[in-house]
Amino acid sequence: MGRYILGHIVQAVFTMWIVVTLVFGLVRLAGSPVDILAGELASREQVEALKQRFGLDKPLHVQYGMYLWGILRGDFGESVITREPAMAEVLQRSWASVQLGAVAMVFTLAMALPIGVYAAVYRGRRLDRLASAFGILGQAVPPFWLGILLIWLFAGQLRWLPAAGKSGPASFVMPVIVISWYAVAGIMRLTRSTMLDVLDSEYIKLARIKGLPEHSVIWKHGLKNAAIPVITYGALIFVGLFLVGSVVAETIFTWPGVGRLIILQSVRFRDFPVVQAAVIFICFLYVTVNLFVDILYSYLDPRIRRA
Amino acid sequence: MQIAIRVPAARVKRLVVPLRQVPVLPLAILLLLVLTALLAPVLAPGSPTEQNLGKRLLPPAWVGGGSWDYPLGTDLFGRDILSRVIYGARISLMISMTAIGVGGLFGILVALPAGYLGGRVDMLLMRAVDVALSIPTILIGIVLAVTLGPSYEAVISVIVLFVWPRYARQVRGETLAIKQRDFIALAKIAGSSRARILIVHIFPNLVPTLLVLSSLQVGAAIIMEATLSFLGVGIPPPAPAWGVMVADGKDLVVSAWWVSLFPGIAILLTVLSLNLLGDWLRDRLDPKLRQV
Amino acid sequence: MKRWQVLFSVAGTVMALMLVARSLTPAVVAPKGHLRMALSSLGAAERFLPWADPGCEPFILQRVVYDFLLYSDLDTGELRPGLAERWVAEDGAKAWRFYLRKGVQFQQGYGEMTAEDVKFTFERLISKDSLASWGKPLARDLDRIEIVNPYEIVFRLKKPDVTFPANTVEVRCQVVIVSKKYVESVGEAQAAEKPVGSGPFRLVEHRRRVTARFEASVPHWRKSPGFASMTLYRVEEPAARLAMLRAGEVDVAEIPYKLLKEAEVAGFAFARSKAASVYHIHLGGMINPKNKHFNPNIPWVVNAADPSSAKRALTVRKALNLAVNKQEIVDSIFSGKGEPSIFAFLPPGSVFAPAGLKPYPYDPEQARKLLAEAGYPGGRGFPTVTARLVPFPGRAEQVDVAEAVAGYWEKNLGLKVKREVMDWPALAAKLKVRDEAGIIWAYGTIPRPLGEPLVTMMSWVHSGAMYSAIGEIPEVDRLYEAVMKEVDPEKRKLRYRDLARYIYDNYLVVPIGSVDAQYAVNPKVVDVKKWRLVPGETYIHNYEFIEPVR
Amino acid sequence: MTQPLLQVENLRTYFLSRWGTVKAVDGVSFSVHPGETLGLVGESGCGKSVTCLSILRLVPQPAGKIVGGRVLWEGEDLLKKSEVEMRRIRGGCISMILQDPMTSLNPVFSIGDQVAEGIAIHRRLKGKTLWQKTAEVLGLVRISSAKARLRDYPHQFSGGMRQRVVGAISLACEPRLLIADEPTTSLDVTIQLQYLNLLKEIQRRSGVAMIFVTHDFGIVAKTCDRVAVMYAGRIVEIASVRDLFSRPAHPYTRALLDSIPNLEEQVDRLYSIEGQPPALHSLPPGCAFAPRCPYATRRCDHEYPPEVSLNSGHMALCWRVA
Numbered sequence A: 001m002g003r004y005i006l007g008h009i010v011q012a013v014f015t016m017w018i019v020v021t022l023v024f025g026l027v028r029l030a031g032s033p034v035d036i037l038a039g040e041l042a043s044r045e046q047v048e049a050l051k052q053r054f055g056l057d058k059p060l061h062v063q064y065g066m067y068l069w070g071i072l073r074g075d076f077g078e079s080v081i082t083r084e085p086a087m088a089e090v091l092q093r094s095w096a097s098v099q100l101g102a103v104a105m106v107f108t109l110a111m112a113l114p115i116g117v118y119a120a121v122y123r124g125r126r127l128d129r130l131a132s133a134f135g136i137l138g139q140a141v142p143p144f145w146l147g148i149l150l151i152w153l154f155a156g157q158l159r160w161l162p163a164a165g166k167s168g169p170a171s172f173v174m175p176v177i178v179i180s181w182y183a184v185a186g187i188m189r190l191t192r193s194t195m196l197d198v199l200d201s202e203y204i205k206l207a208r209i210k211g212l213p214e215h216s217v218i219w220k221h222g223l224k225n226a227a228i229p230v231i232t233y234g235a236l237i238f239v240g241l242f243l244v245g246s247v248v249a250e251t252i253f254t255w256p257g258v259g260r261l262i263i264l265q266s267v268r269f270r271d272f273p274v275v276q277a278a279v280i281f282i283c284f285l286y287v288t289v290n291l292f293v294d295i296l297y298s299y300l301d302p303r304i305r306r307a
Numbered sequence B: 001m002q003i004a005i006r007v008p009a010a011r012v013k014r015l016v017v018p019l020r021q022v023p024v025l026p027l028a029i030l031l032l033l034v035l036t037a038l039l040a041p042v043l044a045p046g047s048p049t050e051q052n053l054g055k056r057l058l059p060p061a062w063v064g065g066g067s068w069d070y071p072l073g074t075d076l077f078g079r080d081i082l083s084r085v086i087y088g089a090r091i092s093l094m095i096s097m098t099a100i101g102v103g104g105l106f107g108i109l110v111a112l113p114a115g116y117l118g119g120r121v122d123m124l125l126m127r128a129v130d131v132a133l134s135i136p137t138i139l140i141g142i143v144l145a146v147t148l149g150p151s152y153e154a155v156i157s158v159i160v161l162f163v164w165p166r167y168a169r170q171v172r173g174e175t176l177a178i179k180q181r182d183f184i185a186l187a188k189i190a191g192s193s194r195a196r197i198l199i200v201h202i203f204p205n206l207v208p209t210l211l212v213l214s215s216l217q218v219g220a221a222i223i224m225e226a227t228l229s230f231l232g233v234g235i236p237p238p239a240p241a242w243g244v245m246v247a248d249g250k251d252l253v254v255s256a257w258w259v260s261l262f263p264g265i266a267i268l269l270t271v272l273s274l275n276l277l278g279d280w281l282r283d284r285l286d287p288k289l290r291q292v
Numbered sequence C: 001m002k003r004w005q006v007l008f009s010v011a012g013t014v015m016a017l018m019l020v021a022r023s024l025t026p027a028v029v030a031p032k033g034h035l036r037m038a039l040s041s042l043g044a045a046e047r048f049l050p051w052a053d054p055g056c057e058p059f060i061l062q063r064v065v066y067d068f069l070l071y072s073d074l075d076t077g078e079l080r081p082g083l084a085e086r087w088v089a090e091d092g093a094k095a096w097r098f099y100l101r102k103g104v105q106f107q108q109g110y111g112e113m114t115a116e117d118v119k120f121t122f123e124r125l126i127s128k129d130s131l132a133s134w135g136k137p138l139a140r141d142l143d144r145i146e147i148v149n150p151y152e153i154v155f156r157l158k159k160p161d162v163t164f165p166a167n168t169v170e171v172r173c174q175v176v177i178v179s180k181k182y183v184e185s186v187g188e189a190q191a192a193e194k195p196v197g198s199g200p201f202r203l204v205e206h207r208r209r210v211t212a213r214f215e216a217s218v219p220h221w222r223k224s225p226g227f228a229s230m231t232l233y234r235v236e237e238p239a240a241r242l243a244m245l246r247a248g249e250v251d252v253a254e255i256p257y258k259l260l261k262e263a264e265v266a267g268f269a270f271a272r273s274k275a276a277s278v279y280h281i282h283l284g285g286m287i288n289p290k291n292k293h294f295n296p297n298i299p300w301v302v303n304a305a306d307p308s309s310a311k312r313a314l315t316v317r318k319a320l321n322l323a324v325n326k327q328e329i330v331d332s333i334f335s336g337k338g339e340p341s342i343f344a345f346l347p348p349g350s351v352f353a354p355a356g357l358k359p360y361p362y363d364p365e366q367a368r369k370l371l372a373e374a375g376y377p378g379g380r381g382f383p384t385v386t387a388r389l390v391p392f393p394g395r396a397e398q399v400d401v402a403e404a405v406a407g408y409w410e411k412n413l414g415l416k417v418k419r420e421v422m423d424w425p426a427l428a429a430k431l432k433v434r435d436e437a438g439i440i441w442a443y444g445t446i447p448r449p450l451g452e453p454l455v456t457m458m459s460w461v462h463s464g465a466m467y468s469a470i471g472e473i474p475e476v477d478r479l480y481e482a483v484m485k486e487v488d489p490e491k492r493k494l495r496y497r498d499l500a501r502y503i504y505d506n507y508l509v510v511p512i513g514s515v516d517a518q519y520a521v522n523p524k525v526v527d528v529k530k531w532r533l534v535p536g537e538t539y540i541h542n543y544e545f546i547e548p549v550r
Numbered sequence D: 001m002t003q004p005l006l007q008v009e010n011l012r013t014y015f016l017s018r019w020g021t022v023k024a025v026d027g028v029s030f031s032v033h034p035g036e037t038l039g040l041v042g043e044s045g046c047g048k049s050v051t052c053l054s055i056l057r058l059v060p061q062p063a064g065k066i067v068g069g070r071v072l073w074e075g076e077d078l079l080k081k082s083e084v085e086m087r088r089i090r091g092g093c094i095s096m097i098l099q100d101p102m103t104s105l106n107p108v109f110s111i112g113d114q115v116a117e118g119i120a121i122h123r124r125l126k127g128k129t130l131w132q133k134t135a136e137v138l139g140l141v142r143i144s145s146a147k148a149r150l151r152d153y154p155h156q157f158s159g160g161m162r163q164r165v166v167g168a169i170s171l172a173c174e175p176r177l178l179i180a181d182e183p184t185t186s187l188d189v190t191i192q193l194q195y196l197n198l199l200k201e202i203q204r205r206s207g208v209a210m211i212f213v214t215h216d217f218g219i220v221a222k223t224c225d226r227v228a229v230m231y232a233g234r235i236v237e238i239a240s241v242r243d244l245f246s247r248p249a250h251p252y253t254r255a256l257l258d259s260i261p262n263l264e265e266q267v268d269r270l271y272s273i274e275g276q277p278p279a280l281h282s283l284p285p286g287c288a289f290a291p292r293c294p295y296a297t298r299r300c301d302h303e304y305p306p307e308v309s310l311n312s313g314h315m316a317l318c319w320r321v322a
Helices: A002-027 A033-038 A044-053 A060-072 A086-121 A126-138 A143-157 A170-199 A202-209 A214-252 A258-267 A272-300 B009-015 B024-038 B081-117 B119-134 B137-148 B152-179 B182-189 B194-230 B242-248 B258-285 C003-024 C060-065 C115-125 C135-141 C180-186 C188-193 C238-246 C257-265 C309-322 C326-333 C364-373 C397-413 C424-432 C454-460 C474-485 C489-505 D048-055 D083-089 D111-123 D127-140 D159-171 D189-206 D217-223 D241-246 D251-258 D298-302
Strands: C034-039 C070-072 C079-081 C084-090 C095-100 C142-149 C152-157 C201-207 C211-216 C229-234 C252-254 C269-283 C338-340 C385-389 C417-421 C439-445 C510-521 D006-017 D020-032 D037-041 D064-073 D094-097 D177-181 D209-214 D226-231 D234-240 D307-309 D315-317
Touching: A002 A060, A002 A272, A002 B119, A002 B137, A033 A044, A033 C424, A086 A126, A086 A170, A086 A214, A086 A258, A086 A272, A126 A170, A126 B258, A143 A170, A143 A214, A143 B194, A143 B242, A143 B258, A170 A214, A202 A214, A202 D094, A202 D159, A214 A258, A214 A272, A214 B137, A214 B194, A258 A272, A258 B137, A272 B119, A272 B137, B024 B081, B024 B258, B081 B119, B081 B152, B081 B194, B081 B242, B081 B258, B119 B152, B137 B152, B137 B194, B152 B194, B182 B194, B194 B242, B194 B258, B242 B258, C034 C238, C060 C201, C060 C211, C060 C229, C079 C084, C095 C115, C115 C142, C115 C152, C115 C180, C135 C142, C180 C188, C238 C252, C238 C257, C257 C510, C269 C397, C309 C364, C309 C397, C309 C510, C326 C338, C326 C397, C326 C510, C364 C397, C385 C397, C397 C417, C397 C439, C397 C510, C439 C510, C474 C489, D006 D048, D020 D048, D020 D064, D020 D234, D037 D048, D037 D217, D048 D064, D048 D177, D048 D209, D094 D159, D111 D127, D111 D159, D127 D159, D159 D189, D177 D189, D189 D217, D209 D217, D217 D241, D226 D241, D226 D251, D234 D241, D234 D251
Parallel strands: C034 C229, C034 C252, C385 C417, C385 C439, D037 D209, D037 D226, D094 D177, D177 D209
Antiparallel strands: C070 C079, C084 C095, C095 C152, C142 C152, C201 C211, C211 C229, C252 C510, C269 C439, C269 C510, C338 C510, D006 D020, D006 D064, D226 D234, D234 D315, D307 D315
16 A cells, blocks of 8 residues: 555656646747836846845756755745745635635536436436436537636526625635536546446345445445546546636636736736746645545555555 | 558448438538638638728628628628638538647657557656646637747647647556557567557547547547637638637627627537547447547 | 115915925824725735736726825826935936935835835846836936935936836836835745735735725825725726626726726716827837838838828828817726827827927818828729737727727728737737738727826837837937936926927827726715816826725 | 245236236246245246246346245245345345356455445444354355465455355345355356255254255255256246155156266267247246147146146146146
8 A cells, every 4th residue: 555655756756847847938938027027117126136035047947946946945035026935825716716626626526426316326327317408508608608607697686696706605606616527527427437337237136136325326336436447547637627627717707816816916016926836836736636535546446555 | 651540340330321321511511611721712702811891890791780791790990700610610520630630640659659568668758748738728729829929830739738648648548548459469460560550450440439539539639729829829810710700799898799600609519419429439439438 | 785685485384285295194084984895906916015926907906004204295197205205317318316205104114205115126126026017117216215314315327317206106117115124024925915004004905806894094104094994806808897796796997998988877976087098090000120020112201212202291291180089989988087298108198299280180181182192092002901800908998999990091081901809929920020020909008197108108109118108219318318317307307309290290100099098986975076186197006095884 | 844935926027018017937836944945947038037036036137026925935926025124134034146257256355355345234233243143154154264264365266266255245144045046057066066055054953944046957956955956937836855856747857867977888879858948028828848748738728737746745737737
């Protein structure tokens, strides 16, 4: 078990290093924060002075070395604009993103798993046909377009929900729907197809022969087996979708999250330290969830655990 | 060397199905889509990028104030939305097809040797796939596009980076399964070279899986391209990419709802029919292939 | 002088003083109510010390809490007394003497504002570690500062600079006067977070990048605030600001033109600042031939080696201008809130521009004829133009203007225009090295006609400037230096007009329009008629003049 | 003869499918007495397994439906019982062993859990005593050091061991009838013999009645007391083991016996019954075996054969015998 996890941790660190290097290079491809800082009316020597101040005049590889060494020491540098520690700024904004992501994840599981299972159990009946239709439709509706429709309906016409910003539970509703819409459709269809296979299996028949009540047959024996592909495959699309979904939701609903921080502010102002810190944070989150899923996977499937 | 793509007999039988079961609706929509994309210049009433600021934000024809020269109304710069949706089909298909083609090819080139050779090669390549899967490609794409400015190449490379590991993992699994089949052993006994086995024996058997996989991935690619364009990091203006058009109308939801509505519907119909086709293909060719 | 004339002039002066005093002394009306505003930004670093906040973004927070030496007249733009009652140029404008107002108290009992505080502020502004974008040029020009007495201070410059007083106006944002005693007692870090100023409001609570809350600091020597307290929200997304206004979460929202119709439909009133930005298209490439980016076969560029190119370039530039319907751009993109402009940088009717000139007319027919005359009939043979779509913070319309102009040239002249989306840092890097051959981009200057446009022009017109929005044209430089040398304000206006005239006659840019800035206001909370924004300025400078509905 | 433990009368179970209603079990009647082993024999697809599942009312939903007949268990008709009562019977009074041990055990639960589950429900045991009982039951089916292996998972057991665990599960609550649906088909021969002996020994000790479903006459001879031969959803012959092997009455039974390869005989081609089993959704009016029956007469094709009882307990469904 230990070796299995250690392998994954090493791979996670390697992935982080690749992402960090990629972003370090990409952000510096064009423009530098100094131009933003100096403003339109700046003079040449003023721009040079700012460059020295932020060490942007040193050769690239030196900057890269200092940057990596900084990360190891947990020093992600200072935002070029607000001169606050970059990671502090990211963490301050990350709470909103993590909150939104967590609620969306719970919503997705609470929706996708039960519906998927019931659709499989009541195969061919109305619920199953409804669920399948929602599944196929769900994966065709572009989430950002859905967001706009929701705003038009709930904020514009009905005025039930706030159109933007983060303020109390009502403001969570629409962003969560936009983030998890695609994932719910995907996970539900997968749960249904896996559950169908499981329900046809011999051990389910044996469970019934044992005289177990139906709910125990389905939710204990059935679900635990169906969960394995759902978790592994689900995690695959989950984390990817959540990243895209949260950036889209944050953009449409101006949610003060990390996704928007990167697009709207840091990259536009070439605030290298904050962009890099934000990317590291998201990548760390991304990789940790992957790691957690692998561990959960090995817990769920004993055949892996003993490997 | 002439490569005969021989889909195993069993699967061919299932391909030739009575017309009744063929998904008429999705195929019809897709055919319509491909036709619109190809014949865009003929079909579109006007040019997708020609502006006339005088006729800005005209509502659709059937709504008060609309005119039949602009059946679906005009956008912020007075461009005809119908023509832009039609040309948008061309962009969406081109981008997603290229991205899936390149991504898929790269995935297969990685997966075939990994699946077939196994051992250290397989372990190494699969580790690379795992790393690629765990990299937040969308994020990298966004940073790239904001820094260098959105471009076709950026969008395609993001989708390719997103797609190839998924292809690799799926194709490798399939190759492993096929490798154990007896006709591979027979081919080895008959002395055919490793390359020949890969190309003549293994690859044709992958075709059904690839077919199913691609049809589902094209839909996902279209949505991803539209999402990137919506965020302003995808297709650069003034190209009539559907995602950009929805973004144009994002803030005008109350006073100009049609700007965002119609491109969204175009995306919905396209991806819906692709998914339906994908499902139908999967049920026919490769039932055990989980939805990717 | 006749006795009665003396009497009369004394009475007149008294009367004038009385008038000035009355307009400045606070109307005896107590501040009331709570004002909530949603703005696109609250400043870059949101720090309360002028030398701790880098340039570019508006210094919204600092001007709420501090005072300035001088203010600008809402009608004429002339300089008005602030913390300095009088200011005199000496030694041929190489020195400027300021007489400070007596009895101005800093908040929280940090005593009276004196020359010590002014000297301390300026010295910190030009110090080595100062981040203020205005610090460096000031440091280059300032020789030394002498305190004559607590209420009199003299700035000695290295060379005559007629515009020095204009640099201490509230529009210059960074020259707020800080309390020396407070900063030295609590230290810079604390002072940057918890400011003590002499301004109309004092800071109550500040959450960086989210919100800032203020309370009225009464009585104030200039104008006691209309509202008792005020909260500013930083909301980058325009649609979100409008949504907050519509939901009643705020009373004032800064909105772009695109949402104007949406706000009008929702029944909100508007506070406007006339000619807040002047848009023009920069025809890239007219640069020094020795520069490696110089490309002689750009149609609108003069190639010294080919004598006929001057005439051809002028004809092309003329055609490019006539093909653009400025009025339609103003009506569509800016919802009609503005007017076609005649020059770059200067709004119509500016005293620094020659009177009687009309904006270039919209005449596509003539434009096509001129283009053919220049050798590109129907656009054939014209190299592909690259339109750089570059949004600025607060001026996202720059993308739409460039896009519209590209559309006109494609439709009317048959040119091929490639679009290139880019953000400011990427463009700035290119403009610095003059990598602009064959490109166009739309720049919306904040004219700040107060004081003089020289400040804006210095950064964009002269060949030596960091970024160029016209190019490197020797004649322009010569005319520009003539302005700099002229000490007498009246003669200097004539020099400005020569420069503007030269640019106009040679069609060096494609002027588009001078447009207003507007804030959507909830008429039930804010008395829109009384609130007048500083003209020529996109951001708000006079929060204390916003009056509640009584 | 004592009161029969299980009395199945004219049981009919049909499946609704795209091609029409499949009459999987079309009027089956038989009885099982305490301690007795009844063999159910026939080609695959003749309805053997469906019959067993119908007894436990576990016919696969939503396609399958029991449309007629009665299943009397100690005099009470199981088809009338409520689901709750049926659950007490399943595993408590009647239990079943499935064919493929590799898939009968849930891969993600430990052996101990899966065995203990049944006991917990039927015997209301909890905690230590439950684990004690579980280890004891596993010992019953001769799994060595059972206590230590409670925590192990199915994938750590061989095929034979797994089938023993399945046996333990079904015998955990001392059922009075055990249905074994081809329990040894997927085991290799040596393990098969061990398993049959184990079942025999347990039956001797506990007196449990058994229905043994198989297509292997060797097993029938070794374990069964009486045998019912099924064809196309019906019992075409039922007799004691001795009568069946010595005096097979129904042509199908004789054909089945003939197709058992004989070691001594020198044969170049093994005998096999021509044709295919009939499609259960379109059965001919007469005897279902008629098309493949060498002795078929016109009557066989049109008239449904009567149940002819030869001597006590030996019945055959055939005109030729009547």
